[in-house]
Amino acid sequence: xxxxxxxxxxxxxxxxxxxxxxxxxxxxxxxxxxxxxxxxxxxxxxxxxxxxxxxxxxxxxxxxxxxxxxxxxxxxxxxxxxxxxxxxxxxxxxxxxxxxxxxxxxxxxxxxxxxxxxxxxxxxxxxxxxxxx
Amino acid sequence: xxxxxxxxxxxxxxxxxxxxxxxxxxxxxxxxxxxxxxxxxxxxxxxxxxxxxxxxxxxxxxxxxxxxxxxxxxxxxxxxxxxxxxxxxxxxxxxxxxxxxxxxxxxxxxxxxxxxxxxxxxxxxxxxxxxxx
Numbered sequence: 001x002x003x004x005x006x007x008x009x010x011x012x013x014x015x016x017x018x019x020x021x022x023x024x025x026x027x028x029x030x031x032x033x034x035x036x037x038x039x040x041x042x043x044x045x046x047x048x049x050x051x052x053x054x055x056x057x058x059x060x061x062x063x064x065x066x067x068x069x070x071x072x073x074x075x076x077x078x079x080x081x082x083x084x085x086x087x088x089x090x091x092x093x094x095x096x097x098x099x100x101x102x103x104x105x106x107x108x109x110x111x112x113x114x115x116x117x118x119x120x121x122x123x124x125x126x127x128x129x130x131x132x133x
Numbered sequence: 134x135x136x137x138x139x140x141x142x143x144x145x146x147x148x149x150x151x152x153x154x155x156x157x158x159x160x161x162x163x164x165x166x167x168x169x170x171x172x173x174x175x176x177x178x179x180x181x182x183x184x185x186x187x188x189x190x191x192x193x194x195x196x197x198x199x200x201x202x203x204x205x206x207x208x209x210x211x212x213x214x215x216x217x218x219x220x221x222x223x224x225x226x227x228x229x230x231x232x233x234x235x236x237x238x239x240x241x242x243x244x245x246x247x248x249x250x251x252x253x254x255x256x257x258x259x260x261x262x263x264x265x266x
Contacts, residue, residue: 033167033169035167035168035169036168036169036170036172036264037168037170038170038211038212038264038266039212040212049210049212050212050266051168051170051212051264051266052168069168070168078214078216079214080213080214080215080216080231080232080233081230081231081232081233082213082215082232082233082234083232083234083235084234085234085235086209086234086235086236086237086240086244087234087235087237088234088237089199089232089234089244089246090232090233090234090246091232091252092230092232092246092248092252093230093232094230112252113230113248113250113251113252114252123212123213123214123233124212125212125214125262125264
């Protein structure tokens with residue numbers, strides 16, 4: 001087989017680029033990362049601190065909406081009842097979460113140990129496979 | 134333009150095109166719009182001993198269903214997520230409720246309370262994750 005010099009040059013360039021890409025792939029970390037966002041919200045709906053949050057608001061008794069800076073689709077959503085500060089012992093609290101028709105929102109409901117809606121501060125965490133608009 | 138130069142134009146153009154495409158793809162792959170958090174965690178047995186964890190320094194118990202998990206950094210600006218559960222590979226986990234709050238006694242600590250399903254303090258194994266921006 002006879003190849004002209006110019007095409008040998010192209011093959012050499014492509015081979016070099018391929019090796020470079022393979023090197024980059026080999027250097028990728030072997031752990032799985034996720035996009036993690038969180039909100040720590042007061043019982044009146046005020047956002048105390050967070051990461052990747054647009055706003056939080058109290059909708060009504062024991063009902064809150066937290067809007068993130070990205071879609072919540074495909075994310076694991078977890079929440080715990082508690083206090084936002086560093087004093088006191090929170091009362092037993094049950095927390096439920098779900099997405100809403102607004103793709104960036106999470107609805108949080110807080111109840112007492114008897115399952116009755118009560119206002120409560122909470123910590124909300126999203127673990128998402130990737131960042132998205 | 135000489136015939137010799139003209140003969141090299143097509144191979145050079147092809148190599149340039151492939152190079153630009155691969156470089157753009159690599160740049161895109163290396164620039165995800167991720168919102169990242171530092172994650173610490175602990176899997177704690179009902180008796181307050183550590184089953185497994187990341188960044189855990191110690192665990193203090195302070196009465197039935199009261200635990201302080203101390204990490205290796207200040208966690209005041211973080212979100213805490215607790216779930217009742219065990220890392221054991223067999224046995225039932227008693228149901229209950231869990232709350233989280235920063236520990237008053239240590240800026241590196243999270244105070245965790247666990248209760249039974251009636252809201253009465255009770256020791257429970259739990260998983261605690263701490264997310265810091």
